Amino acid sequence: MNASGDELAPDVRAILESARERPGGETRVSVDARSFPEAVAETEAAGRVPVIAEVKPTSPTTAGVREDDPVELAREMVAGGATALSVLTEPEHFGGSTESLQRIREAVDVPVLRKDFIMNEAQLDVVESDLVLLIARFVGEDLPDLVEAARDRGFQPLVEVHTREELTAALAAGADIVGINNRDLGRLEVDLGTFEELAPEAPEDVLLVAESGVKTVEDARRMREAGADALLVGTAIMDGDVRQNTETLTQ
Numbered sequence: 001m002n003a004s005g006d007e008l009a010p011d012v013r014a015i016l017e018s019a020r021e022r023p024g025g026e027t028r029v030s031v032d033a034r035s036f037p038e039a040v041a042e043t044e045a046a047g048r049v050p051v052i053a054e055v056k057p058t059s060p061t062t063a064g065v066r067e068d069d070p071v072e073l074a075r076e077m078v079a080g081g082a083t084a085l086s087v088l089t090e091p092e093h094f095g096g097s098t099e100s101l102q103r104i105r106e107a108v109d110v111p112v113l114r115k116d117f118i119m120n121e122a123q124l125d126v127v128e129s130d131l132v133l134l135i136a137r138f139v140g141e142d143l144p145d146l147v148e149a150a151r152d153r154g155f156q157p158l159v160e161v162h163t164r165e166e167l168t169a170a171l172a173a174g175a176d177i178v179g180i181n182n183r184d185l186g187r188l189e190v191d192l193g194t195f196e197e198l199a200p201e202a203p204e205d206v207l208l209v210a211e212s213g214v215k216t217v218e219d220a221r222r223m224r225e226a227g228a229d230a231l232l233v234g235t236a237i238m239d240g241d242v243r244q245n246t247e248t249l250t251q
């Protein structure tokens with residue numbers, strides 16, 4: 001059972017068990033973050049679709065592992081027009097690492113999101129990034145404190161939600177960048193209707209990111225019409241030529 005009392009998929013239970021065990025950093029980080037809202041506004045002004053392209057070597061719902069140098073993948077995504085990058089740092093189920101994130105952030109000049117399953121404040125201190133993911137469902141009542149702790153270190157927190165209740169909790173915690181995840185972490189099923197259902201409930205001044213399940217230009221258009229300020233895309237970009245895939249979705 002998780003904070004909301006619902007059953008989680010076995011893969012997600014395993015992800016959370018290892019996330020709880022992972023140590024925090026020894027020294028508090030202080031980040032001089034690249035602004036994500038400004039990057040989104042610049043992409044919009046250039047007439048392109050703001051996409052956060054995800055360096056996701058593998059996942060519980062993907063076959064195989066992409067072994068390419070993550071820095072090369074990241075450079076290709078930026079060359080393809082990515083507004084920002086998301087880098088998995090979860091090692092056991094996604095093939096990520098904090099070292100990859102560090103190298104990527106040094107190699108590119110766009111904002112970089114640390115994509116992980118952060119469970120406590122000390123885990124924020126493991127590595128610097130511009131944005132940090134906080135998943136409302138998993139951190140439960142610690143969300144307001146973690147949002148504050150992230151901002152105190154200079155991070156821009158991206159708070160991920162999947163239900164109306166989680167959206168309410170995210171807004172109450174002061175989140176101004178909210179990711180609506182189309183993937184239900186209970187069953188790992190994807191439904192783009194999730195974003196369409198929840199987006200109208202968010203205030204205008206909240207920057208909304210449509211996460212997961214965007215595969216085609218039609219999907220991207222659908223999410224933008226439903227109010228997405230940006231799209232977070234992993235699998236569809238990682239599958240094949242990442243530069244071409246990014247170019248296609250950012251047009």
Ligand SMILES: O=C(O)c1ccccc1NCC(=O)[C@H](O)[C@H](O)COP(=O)(O)O
Pocket residue numbers: 011012015054056059060061062181183185188211212213214232233234235236
């Ligand atoms: O992607 C998975 O298989 C997954 C499994 C269990 C927990 C989380 C998972 N994904 C995390 C994500 O949020 C996605 O990587 C991200 O939104 C991109 O999704 P997609 O474009 O569908 O790869």
